[in-house]
Structure formats: structure tokens, C-alpha cells
Amino acid sequence: MEYYLVVSAIMMFAGIYGFIVRRSLLGILISIELILNSVDINFMVFNRYLYPDQMEGFFFTLFAIGVSAAETAIAIAICINVYRNLHSINVKNLDEMKN
Amino acid sequence: MEMTLNEVVFYLLSTVIVVCSILTVTTTRILRSATYLLFVLFATAGLYFQMNYSFMGAVQLTVYAGGVIVLYVFSILLTSSPGGDKERPKRKYMFAGLSAVVVGALLSIYLILTHSFPASRYVAGEIDMKTIGQVLMGTEKYQYLLPFEAVSVLLLACIVGGILIARKR
Amino acid sequence: MEFTLYILILPLVSFLILGLVGYKMKPAVSGLLGSVLLGATTLLSYATAFFYFTAPRVDGAFAKLMPYNMKWLDFGGSLQFNLGILLDPISVMMLVVISTVSLMVHIYSMGYMRGEKGFQRYYAFLSLFTFSMLGLVLATNIFQMYLFWELVGVSSFLLIGFYYTKPEAVAASKKAFIVTRFADLGFLIGILLLSFYTGTFDFDKLCSCDPALFSGAIQASFLGYSVISVALALIFIGGAGKSAMFPLQIWLPDAMEGPTPVSALIHAATMVVAGVFLVARLFPVYNAFAPDVLHGIAYVGAFTSLFAAAIACVQTDIKRVLAFSTISQIGFMMVALGVSGMGTHEGTGYMAGMFHLFTHAMFKALLFLGAGAIIHAVHSNEMSNMGGLRKHLPVTHITFLIACLAISGIPPFSGFFSKDEILAASFSFSPLMGIAMSGIAGLTAFYMFRLYYKIFWGTPSEHKHTPHEAPALMTVPLIFLAVVTCVAGFIPFGEFVSSDGLIYEIHLDPTVAITSVLVACVAIGFATWMYKKGSNTMPDRLAITFSGLHTAASHRFYIDEVYLFITRKIIFDRISTPIAWFDRHIVDGFMNGISWSANRVAYLIRGFQSGNVQQYAYVFLIGTFLIVALALSQYINF
Numbered sequence: 001m002e003y004y005l006v007v008s009a010i011m012m013f014a015g016i017y018g019f020i021v022r023r024s025l026l027g028i029l030i031s032i033e034l035i036l037n038s039v040d041i042n043f044m045v046f047n048r049y050l051y052p053d054q055m056e057g058f059f060f061t062l063f064a065i066g067v068s069a070a071e072t073a074i075a076i077a078i079c080i081n082v083y084r085n086l087h088s089i090n091v092k093n094l095d096e097m098k099n
Numbered sequence: 100m101e102m103t104l105n106e107v108v109f110y111l112l113s114t115v116i117v118v119c120s121i122l123t124v125t126t127t128r129i130l131r132s133a134t135y136l137l138f139v140l141f142a143t144a145g146l147y148f149q150m151n152y153s154f155m156g157a158v159q160l161t162v163y164a165g166g167v168i169v170l171y172v173f174s175i176l177l178t179s180s181p182g183g184d185k186e187r188p189k190r191k192y193m194f195a196g197l198s199a200v201v202v203g204a205l206l207s208i209y210l211i212l213t214h215s216f217p218a219s220r221y222v223a224g225e226i227d228m229k230t231i232g233q234v235l236m237g238t239e240k241y242q243y244l245l246p247f248e249a250v251s252v253l254l255l256a257c258i259v260g261g262i263l264i265a266r267k268r
Numbered sequence: 269m270e271f272t273l274y275i276l277i278l279p280l281v282s283f284l285i286l287g288l289v290g291y292k293m294k295p296a297v298s299g300l301l302g303s304v305l306l307g308a309t310t311l312l313s314y315a316t317a318f319f320y321f322t323a324p325r326v327d328g329a330f331a332k333l334m335p336y337n338m339k340w341l342d343f344g345g346s347l348q349f350n351l352g353i354l355l356d357p358i359s360v361m362m363l364v365v366i367s368t369v370s371l372m373v374h375i376y377s378m379g380y381m382r383g384e385k386g387f388q389r390y391y392a393f394l395s396l397f398t399f400s401m402l403g404l405v406l407a408t409n410i411f412q413m414y415l416f417w418e419l420v421g422v423s424s425f426l427l428i429g430f431y432y433t434k435p436e437a438v439a440a441s442k443k444a445f446i447v448t449r450f451a452d453l454g455f456l457i458g459i460l461l462l463s464f465y466t467g468t469f470d471f472d473k474l475c476s477c478d479p480a481l482f483s484g485a486i487q488a489s490f491l492g493y494s495v496i497s498v499a500l501a502l503i504f505i506g507g508a509g510k511s512a513m514f515p516l517q518i519w520l521p522d523a524m525e526g527p528t529p530v531s532a533l534i535h536a537a538t539m540v541v542a543g544v545f546l547v548a549r550l551f552p553v554y555n556a557f558a559p560d561v562l563h564g565i566a567y568v569g570a571f572t573s574l575f576a577a578a579i580a581c582v583q584t585d586i587k588r589v590l591a592f593s594t595i596s597q598i599g600f601m602m603v604a605l606g607v608s609g610m611g612t613h614e615g616t617g618y619m620a621g622m623f624h625l626f627t628h629a630m631f632k633a634l635l636f637l638g639a640g641a642i643i644h645a646v647h648s649n650e651m652s653n654m655g656g657l658r659k660h661l662p663v664t665h666i667t668f669l670i671a672c673l674a675i676s677g678i679p680p681f682s683g684f685f686s687k688d689e690i691l692a693a694s695f696s697f698s699p700l701m702g703i704a705m706s707g708i709a710g711l712t713a714f715y716m717f718r719l720y721y722k723i724f725w726g727t728p729s730e731h732k733h734t735p736h737e738a739p740a741l742m743t744v745p746l747i748f749l750a751v752v753t754c755v756a757g758f759i760p761f762g763e764f765v766s767s768d769g770l771i772y773e774i775h776l777d778p779t780v781a782i783t784s785v786l787v788a789c790v791a792i793g794f795a796t797w798m799y800k801k802g803s804n805t806m807p808d809r810l811a812i813t814f815s816g817l818h819t820a821a822s823h824r825f826y827i828d829e830v831y832l833f834i835t836r837k838i839i840f841d842r843i844s845t846p847i848a849w850f851d852r853h854i855v856d857g858f859m860n861g862i863s864w865s866a867n868r869v870a871y872l873i874r875g876f877q878s879g880n881v882q883q884y885a886y887v888f889l890i891g892t893f894l895i896v897a898l899a900l901s902q903y904i905n906f
Contacts, residue, residue, distance in 0.1 A: 001219050004146070005211045007113045011120045011139065013204040018124030020196035020886050026129055026175055028882070030136050033167065034120055037143055040159075048150045052222035055234055059243050061155060062235075065162050066250045070257035072167050076174045077265040083178040199889055206896060 001049040004041065012038035025079045029072065036068045108149055115142040133171045140164050151225050272316055272335050272353050275363065276406065278309045279399035283392050290388030296378070302391035303374040306398060310367040320360045321764055330764075332356045332472065337408050352408035354471060357765040358548055358622055362405035365629045368752075369537040370398045372745035376637050377529045379741030380644060390430060390527070397423035401538050405545060409469035410459050413546070417455070417510070420542060421448050424534050428526040440522035447519040451509020458502030465495055471549060477556040497558040504547060504565055511543025512595045513602060514572040520595055524587040528643060531587060532636030536594050537629035544601045544625055551618060555609065566606020566697070570704055573599025577711040581718065585649045586639050589719050590632070593675065596712060597628050603705060604690040607697035616696065620689030623761045627682035630756055631674040634749035638668040641742055642723060658724040663743045665724050667750040672720045674753045676713035676788045682756035684785070692780045702780075710787040717795035725799070 011034055018031030040061045047057025116139055123135040140163045147156035238244045282305040290298045320330065337352030374394060381387055400419035407413035422445075429441030463469050465488060466481050473481065488495040507513075512520040523535050534540070547554065547565060554562045573596045580592035601621045608617025641664045646654055658665040674683035687709060695702030737743065 001216070001221075002211055003109070003113065006208050007116050007146075009204060009207040009211060010117050013200045013207070014120035014124050016203070016885075016889060017196050017200040020199070020882050020889070021192050022124070022882075024129060026171065026178065027124075027132060030129075030132055030171065031124055033136060033163075034123060034139065037140065037163075041143060041146060044147060044150060044152060044155065048152070049219045049221055050217055052220055054241070055226065055230075056241070058152065058155060058226065058231075059234070059246070062158065063243075063246055063250055065158055067253065069162050069167055070250075070254050072170060073261050074257055074264070076170050077261040079174055080177055081264050195886065199886065199893070203889065203893055206893065206900075210896075210900075 001045060004045040008038040008041040008045070011035075011041070025075075025082065029075050029079070033068065033072070036064060040064055105149065108145070112142045112145045112149070115139075116146075129175050130172070133168060133175060136171070137164055137168045140168065151223055153225060154228065154231060270335055271312055272355065272406070275309055275312045275316065275367075276353070276399065276402055278305045278312070279395045279402065281305065283395035283399055286388055286392035286395060290392055293388060295382075295387035298388040298391050299374075299378040299381075302395055303371070303378065306367070306371050306374050306395070309398070309402075310371045313363040313367040316355065317360050317364050320355055321357075330357050334408055334472070349411050349469065350409055351412055353406045354408040355406070358545065359405045361622060361626060361765055362545060363402065365626055366398065366401050366405065366538050369629055369633045370394070370401075370533055372633060372637070372749055373529045373533040376532075376640070376742050376745040377527075379739045380529050380640050381527060384527075386430070390427075393423055393426045393430070394530075394533070397427060397534060397539075401542075404542060407471075409471060410463070410474070410550075411469045413549075414452075414455065414459055417506070417542065418452065420539055421445060421452065421510075424448075424523070424539055427530040427534060428523045430527055430530065431525070434525065436522075437525040440519075440525040444519040444523045447516055448509045451516050452506050454502040454509070455506020458499045458504075458506065461495055461499035461502065465499075474550065475552045477552050482553075482557055494557075496553075497561055500550070500554055500558045500561045501564070503550065504543075504561065507543030507546040508568065509543070510546075511540050511598045511602070512572075513543065513568055513599070514575055517572060517576065517595050521588050521591045524585070524591050528587065528636060528640030531591070532633045532640065535591065536632040536636050540594060540598055541601065541625050541629065544598060544605065544621065547602070547605050548618065548622060551605065551608070562606050562608075564606070566603050566701070569599040569602025569604075569606055570701060570708075571599075572596070573603065573708050574704065574711075577708050577715065580715040581711065586642065586654070586719065586723065587636075587649055589715065590635055590639060593635075593712065593716065594632055596708065597624070597632065597675070600687065600690055600705070600708075601625055601628070603701070604693055607693050607701065616689060617693035619761065619765060620686060620693050622765045624683075624686035624690055626761065627674070627686045627753070627756050630749055631671040631681075631683060631753045634667060634671040634746060634753055635675070637742070637746055637749065638664050638671065641737075641746065642668075644742070645737070654723045661724075661737050663737060663746060667746040668724070669720065670750045670753055672716045675716050676792060677709055677784055678713075678788055678792075679781075679785065680754070680757060682753050684781075685757035686761075688781050688784055691784050695780060706784055706787055709784055710791040713788040713791035714795050717792045718799050721795060721799035 015031045015034030015038065018034065019028055022028045022031055043057040043061045043064070045057075047055070051057070119135045119138040119142065123132050123139060126132050126135065140159065144156045144159040144164070147153070147159055234242050235247055236242075236244055282302050286293075286298050286302055293301070320333070323331070325331075333355040335353050335355065337350050337354075339348060340351040341349040374391070377390065377394070381390055384390065397420065400416045400423055403416035404413055404420055407416060425441050425445040428444050429437050431437040459469075462474075466474065468474065468481070482496060505516075509516045520535055520540065524531050526535075554565075576592040576595035576599065580589050580596065583589045583592060601624050604617040604621030604624060606617070608615055608619075608621065641661065642654065642657065643649060645657070645661055645664075648654070670681060674681035677684045677687040679685075691702060691705055691709065694705045
């Protein structure tokens with residue numbers, strides 16, 4: 001069971017790395033998907049290995065997938081809108097509202 | 100060393116997940132990044148199947164691989180200007196992120212491996228659809244009608260919001 | 269008389285509507301709305317006067333009515349503030365005066381202010397002023413009066429500074445506000461002293477002059493005077509500020525920077541007589557407990573009157589002349605009150621003062637509105653730019669002449685009757701006072717006709733375009749006021765207003781009347797000889813002969829300079845400068861030091877607030893690691 005967790009930890013930190021170094025909005029979103037996915041794996045693993053007669057982890061994962069899908073849809077809508085207005089989805093350029 | 104088929108499959112999937120995750124965040128082309136993410140998600144679904152959560156695996160495949168990735172690919176194609184889709188993170192950021200992440204990963208893995216979890220009680224067996232349906236729709240303790248409804252409202256709000264944001268003015 | 273409440277409510281509503289949504293209206297609509305609401309107020313005032321004065325008398329006097337008197341603030345004990353409406357002869361008389369003049373000014377302004385920027389704002393302020401002035405005269409207690417007194421001050425400030433882009437107007441409004449405010453300080457202290465010792469604010473109780481109520485105030489002494497004298501003197505200072513008595517008169521001439529109808533309403537007819545009204549309101553108290561103060565008021569009034577009349581003789585700005593004339597006439601009213609006593613015969617002065625207030629309001633408003641029409645025609649305030657206007661402005665000419673005759677005291681115009689009563693009262697006070705006042709009355713006639721001839725006769729000056737008569741909106745109020753001026757003298761005023769409320773039969777003392785008319789005629793003749801032709805060199809020669817006096821008078825006897833010297837050289841340099849230095853270098857320095865260091869720190873940590881979420885996430889991650897590491901080091905012993 002620990003190996004599952006190790007895999008998900010690596011995935012998680014890959015996501016974090018991407019979140020920090022990526023320079024485009026979509027890249028950051030993809031990194032977030034990685035992070036969420038790793039959390040999902042953790043839920044499932046704990047459910048299966050530690051509390052097999054309950055179903056919390058299962059349903060949390062189910063809802064997390066739903067929520068992340070929703071979040072992705074909204075985020076992508078925002079991305080497209082930003083791109084339409086600024087012709088770039090690079091975070092560096094998203095400082096119009098600063099100053 | 101004797102290895103069961105289960106373990107072989109697990110190592111295979113793990114390798115795919117680890118390699119593809121790292122490639123997802125290190126590749127310079129965003130479309131490739133999305134493709135690697137797709138592989139990661141496939142492999143995750145595989146893990147679910149392996150754990151006998153075939154329903155969850157199916158959900159993972161349809162929602163993530165089928166829905167979300169398609170959204171990503173479309174939006175990438177819509178927003179990337181031709182030829183300008185390469186991105187090179189600055190070396191300073193790369194170094195900082197890499198060091199932090201490596202430290203964090205090592206810390207977590209160390210913790211995972213040294214922490215004494217409760218005894219593992221692996222019970223094989225599928226959760227049948229009837230149970231899932233009943234638990235999802237029930238209103239008693241450990242039943243999830245309320246979150247279900249909340250998520251449905253959230254999705255509705257998300258549809259409206261998505262239209263509103265992406266609509267051309 | 270419950271409807272009297274609407275007299276107050278209507279102008280307030282008008283102010284609120286015009287002030288809040290007036291800018292959306294067309295100017296004409298807002299002017300019409302203000303005028304219609306004020307017209308309704310005027311009708312209500314007339315109805316009040318009619319019902320009040322036709323009501324049966326109680327013991328030969330008109331009853332004091334209080335249709336409203338609600339408790340406003342109750343601090344327990346005897347300290348409570350009421351708001352209400354008090355109707356008695358003088359307040360009803362003031363109602364009629366204020367609403368009439370205000371209505372005339374409203375109508376007139378529709379013509380005069382046409383096309384001005386901020387027309388709606390102007391009407392809003394006019395309504396506010398009318399509201400506060402009406403509230404002032406209807407106040408049931410001295411505290412409510414003070415409240416509206418300050419409101420009047422504020423609205424006057426707003427109206428003087430109406431042309432707020434003009435630096436002179438801004439300076440004038442500030443000057444008016446500061447000077448009157450300064451005087452109001454005296455008023456406030458006086459109120460506090462009076463009510464502390466008597467335990468009441470109500471005019472009703474104060475004017476009953478119950479000895480028990482005032483015993484404390486009489487016995488307590490302050491600087492050798494009884495507290496009641498001090499308190500009443502302080503209250504008079506407040507009144508002197510508003511009524512521009514010497515030495516607080518400096519703001520009134522400058523206040524002429526406001527629009528001319530405003531000068532007519534505020535600085536001739538209504539606000540400046542607030543001080544007179546205040547003294548009249550508290551007259552029984554003054555009379556009973558502090559006759560010395562009353563005499564002091566008379567001397568101050570007489571001096572102011574002479575002083576202002578002398579200045580008025582040499583001013584060249586038409587509105588300034590009228591302003592000094594106003595000061596002088598208010599001095600007359602003050603004299604009348606000051607020399608008056610209580611009772612049927614001794615009360616001549618009181619009655620005369622109120623009568624003069626009434627007639628003066630009418631003819632002075634007429635003069636100002638006429639001046640407005642003239643200024644409208646020639647676009648200048650300076651008399652040298654006028655001359656020979658009688659052909660171009662016939663209506664203005666006739667009405668102006670009527671007003672001049674009235675103010676000079678020529679029968680049968682209203683000014684004659686009231687002024688004559690004042691002179692009679694002065695003579696019965698002391699012959700010296702009577703002679704002095706007669707002389708000032710002659711001076712008044714002289715400068716008014718100097719003004720008249722310089723404007724309407726003399727050599728016509730060059731005009732860019734031919735002056736034309738003002739529109740009907742402006743001439744109708746002039747004609748109305750002129751008619752009132754002609755007939756007001758025949759109102760049996762003594763029946764309505766007198767010191768003890770009993771009917772006072774006005775009878776003309778033939779010697780006094782003949783003397784005053786003679787003096788006025790001589791003065792007018794003198795003015796005619798000097799100024800009618802415009803080619804007479806006499807004025808210049810006189811000016812050279814009495815050059816010292818002339819220069820001093822045209823500089824208003826340097827009172828402004830004295831004030832400036834006192835404030836600037838003594839207060840500012842000796843007291844304020846060190847305080848300012850301390851404030852700037854020590855207090856501000858400390859504060860600046862704090863802000864400077866905050867600035868430096870902020871500059872140093874600005875990099876953290878880049879707005880870059882990824883950077884935040886990174887910092888957050890590092891923090892998480894640190895916490896985890898800390899927790900690990902706690903639980904695990906390496």
C-alpha cells in the first residue's frame with residue numbers, strides 16, 4: 001500500500017513543480033489536475049486498504065472528480081476569455097489590473 | 100523473486116504514472132503536456148481497476164480522459180499561437196521549484212515509508228452498483244444525497260458561469 | 269393654527285427636492301417649483317397673520333400661541349430642548365416680511381439668474397435660507413433659535429459664495445461666516461449663562477420676567493456686573509454679529525459679492541434683522557433686568573448708524589452703498605429698541621423699531637432688486653459706469669425713486685412713518701440722541717439721492733450696448749414692492765405690535781415730523797445740487813477740502829485694516845506662528861517620521877506582494893515544509 005502512496009506523492013510534487021514553474025495558464029491548470037488526481041488516488045487507497053467496509057474515500061473521490069471537472073470548465077472559459085482580450089495566456093502578462 | 104501478476108501490473112502503472120507526470124510538467128510544448136496528462140489519467144484509472152474499483156475507474160476514464168482532456172486540447176488549440184507555444188521556464192524558477200519539490204517529495208516519501216499505518220485489511224471484491232446507487236441517493240448516515248445535490252448545483256452554476264465568461268460581448 | 273407647521277415644511281421640502289434631484293431638472297422647472305412652493309408658504313403666512321390678528325384679544329393683547337411644542341432632546345432634569353412654533357405679534361410680522369420678500373426674490377431671480385450655472389443649486393439654497401429664517405422667527409425657545417440661527421449663517425455662507433469660482437466671493441463668504449460665527453460664540457455663551465441661572469430656554473417663561481426665575485442670575489455677579497447683564501450683553505453680541513453692528517460690520521459690505529437677489533433677501537431684508545429680532549424677542553428681559561445693556565445697545569446702534577452713513581456717502585460701488593445704508597438703518601432699529609421702555613407710551617421705540625424693520629425690509633429689498641436690474645442692464649457695479657439711465661430703465665427708475673424717498677423719510681412713503689417714530693422715541697430718551705438721529709436721517713437722505721442721481725441722472729456714460737429694461741419677471745416684484753412701500757406706512761402698526769401687546773396709537777409728533785422732513789428735504793436738495801448735473805465740481809472740491817476724512821471714509825475708516833492688523837500681526841505672528849512651528853516640526857515631524865518609516869518598510873517588502881500566485885504558492889510550500897520539519901523534529905528523535 002505504501003507504494004501507491006509513494007506514486008501519488010511523486011505525482012503530487014510533479015504537479016506542484018509544474019504549478020510553480022509553468023508560465024502559461026493552461027500549464028498551471030494541467031498541474032492542478034495532477035495534484036487533484038494524486039489526492040484522488042490517496043483517497044481510494046486509504047479506502048481500499050484501511051477501511052474496506054466503508055465508502056467515504058470512494059465517494060469523496062467521486063465528488064472530487066465532479067468538482068474538478070467543473071473547475072476545469074470554468075478555468076478554461078476564463079483562459080479563453082483572457083486570450084481573447086490579451087492574446088496571451090502567459091501569467092507574466094496578466095498584470096493589467098495592477099497599479 | 101516471485102511476482103504476482105498484480106504486482107507486475109502495479110509496477111507497470113506506477114512507472115507510467117511517475118514518468119508521465121514528470122514529463123507533463125517538464126515538456127515545453129503544452130499539447131504534449133496535455134497528452135502526457137492523458138496517459139497519467141489512464142494509468143490512474145488502471146490503478147482504480149486494479150483496486151477493484153471498476154466504477155471509479157470508469158468514471159475516471161469518461162470524465163477525465165474523455166471530457167476534461169478534450170476540453171484542454173481544444174482550449175490549447177484555441178489559445179496557442181502558431182510557433183509560439185514553446186515555453187522555457189526561467190532557470191532561476193526552475194532551480195527554486197525543483198529544489199523545493201525534491202525536498203518535499205523526499206520528506207513525504209520518508210514519512211510514508213516510516214509511518215506505521217494501521218494493519219492493512221485488504222478485502223478484495225467489487226462494490227456493486229446497487230450499493231453505490233443507494234448510498235449516493237440515501238439520506239441516512241454515511242449516505243450522500245446532500246453532497247450529490249450540492250455538486251449538481253455546482254455543475255449548474257458552472258455551466259452558467261462558463262457560458263457567461265466565454266460568451267462574446 | 270395647525271397649518272403653520274407647513275410654513276416650515278414647504279421650504280424644507282423645496283430645498284430637499286431641489287438639492288437632491290434638482291440637477292436633473294430643467295432650470296426653469298426648478299425655479300418654478302421653488303417659487304410655487306414658496307408662494308404656498310407665503311399664502312400660509314398671510315393666512316396665519318390674518319387669523320392671528322383677527323382672533324379676539326385676551327386682556328387687550330394678542331395671545332401667544334404655540335401650535336407645536338414637541339420635546340426634542342431630553343437630558344433629564346430641567347435640561348431639555350424643545351422644537352416648536354411660537355406665534356406672537358412679532359413672529360407673525362416677521363413671517364409676513366420674510367415670506368413676502370423671499371417670494372419676490374424667488375420670482376425676480378428667475379429673470380435675474382437666467383442661464384447661470386448652478387441655477388437649481390441657487391434655488392435649493394434660497395429655500396434652505398427661507399426655511400431656516402422662518403424657523404428662527406418661529407422658535408419657541410432660545411436654543412431652537414440658536415439652531416436656526418446657525419442654519420441661517422450656513423445658508424448665507426453658501427449663497428454669498430455662490431459664485432465659488434470667483435476668489436472674492438469665496439473670501440467674502442468665508443469672512444461673513446467667520447465674523448458671524450465669532451459673534452455667535454458670544455451668543456452661545458450668553459444662552460448658556462442665561463439658561464444655567466434661570467433653568468429654562470423657553471421664551472415664554474423668560475419673557476414673563478418672573479423675578480423668582482431670575483433671582484439667581486441677578487444676585488450672581490461677574491466682573492462687577494450681574495450675570496444677567498453679562499448674559500444679555502453676550503447675546504446682543506451674537507445679534508450684533510448677524511446684524512452687522514459696529515465693530516462686527518465688516519462682513520456685510522463684502523457679502524455683496526453674492527448674487528444681487530441674495531443680497532436683497534439676506535443682506536437687506538431678513539438675515540441682518542435677525543439681531544434686531546433677537547433683541548426684540550428678549551426685550552422684556554432686557555427691559556426688566558438690564559436697562560444698562562439696553563442703553564448700550566442704543567449707543568452702539570447710533571454709532572454704527574452714523575459710521576455707516578458716513579461711509580455710504582463716499583462709496584462708488586452701488587451695492588456697497590446699499591450695504592452701508594443697510595447697516596445704518598439697522599442701527600436705527602437698534603437705537604429704537606435701545607431707547608424703548610415698557611408700557612403704552614414708553615414703548616414707542618419698540619413699536620417703532622419693529623415698524624421700521626417691516627418697512628425697511630420692503631424698501632431695502634426694493635432698492636437691492638432695483639440695483640440688480642441696473643447691474644443687469646449695464647453689467648457693472650460701479651456708479652461711474654452708470655448715469656443717465658432714467659430713459660432706458662423707466663420702471664426701475666420710478667420704483668427706485670420711491671424707495672429712495674421712503675428711506676429718506678419723505679411722506680407719504682412708509683419710511684417716513686417708521687423713521688419718525690424712531691426719532692420721536694430718541695427725543696424722548698435724550699435730546700442729544702434725537703438730534704444725532706435726525707442728523708443721520710439727513711445723511712441717509714443725502715447719500716441715497718447721491719446714489720439716485722449718479723445712476724439715473726448726470727452724464728450718460730459709454731455703453732457697449734444700449735441698456736434695456738429688465739424682463740417682466742424682474743419688474744413685477746419691483747412694482748409689487750414699490751406699491752407695498754407706498755402703502756405700508758398707513759398700516760396701523762401699533763395695533764398689531766407693541767411692547768406690552770396693548771393697542772398703541774401711532775400719533776405723529778408735529779415738531780419731530782416737520783423737523784425730520786425738513787432735514788431730509790435739505791439733504792435731498794443738497795444732493796440734487798451736487799450730483800444732478802454731473803458737471804458740478806463741488807463733490808471733488810469737498811473731497812479735496814476734507815481729504816483726510818474722505819480717504820478714511822472711502823477706506824471704511826480702516827476697520828478692516830485694524831482687524832487685519834490684529835489678526836495677522838498680533839494673533840498670527842505672536843501666537844499662531846510658534847504654535848504652527850511646533851505643530852509643523854514636532855507633531856507633524858513625528859507623524860511624518862512614522863509614515864516615512866512605514867514607507868521604507870513597505871518599499872522593502874514590496875517584492876513579496878508581486879501579485880504572482882505562483883510565487884505565493886512557492887512561499888506557501890516552503891512554509892509547509894518548515895512546519896512539517898518542525899513537527900518531525902518534535903516527534904522523532906534523530
